[in-house]
Amino acid sequence: MSEPVRIRSARFGEIEAQAAELIEFPGLPGFPAARRFLVRRHDQGDGLGWLLCADDPELAFVVASPWTFVPDYAPEVAPRWLRALGAERAEELEWLALATVDETGVALNLAAPLLIHPRTRRGMQVILDGDYPLRERVLPPPQIESKPQK
């Protein structure tokens, strides 16, 4: 069904994936040429994952499910987003928030989440109506240190 592909990442080297794992975006604000992405969890469970761009080895984002950190996050879904992603109902969609990880901790962009349809493999970054924070601080610095494996 699906053929293996190799994603080149400047930081992580080559990553094996299936072509069917890739998600097609119409670009992202600031990165209009970034179209194909791979979502991969970290190899340690910390609630964060990687969004790796298959078109640009230099481009990767840290992502998280917004509800892992913000359980009461409840944005409205515009019907045009469903149609653009080939979804019939909002429940079909997966949500990811882009995370900014630096020495001050982890902040999530709750104003412009990524919506992904797992079946059509289409995704888009939407800009929500309303007052959602662009940088919601969810973790202080010490907790983002990777813990040594037992």
Add this chain to the structure above:
Amino acid sequence: MLVLTRREGETIRIGGEVRITVVSISPTSVRIAVAAPEHVPVHREEVFQRIEEANREAARAAREARLPAPAGAAPEEAR
């Protein structure tokens, strides 16, 4: 850049699918209606710029972030 003069109620057409209509004019602002296909996102410039900047910052931070490699990446010594 193309600059056009329009009156209230008049429209500009961009390509076959986008129409921009001047709804009303006041001394300090203009109300504009945009009709575009659903796959064309329409945003205020400053809102879009904030998201662009946040995305660039997230990508910059991700290059440096001290976080584990993605599952499926080759072990570090093999890179």
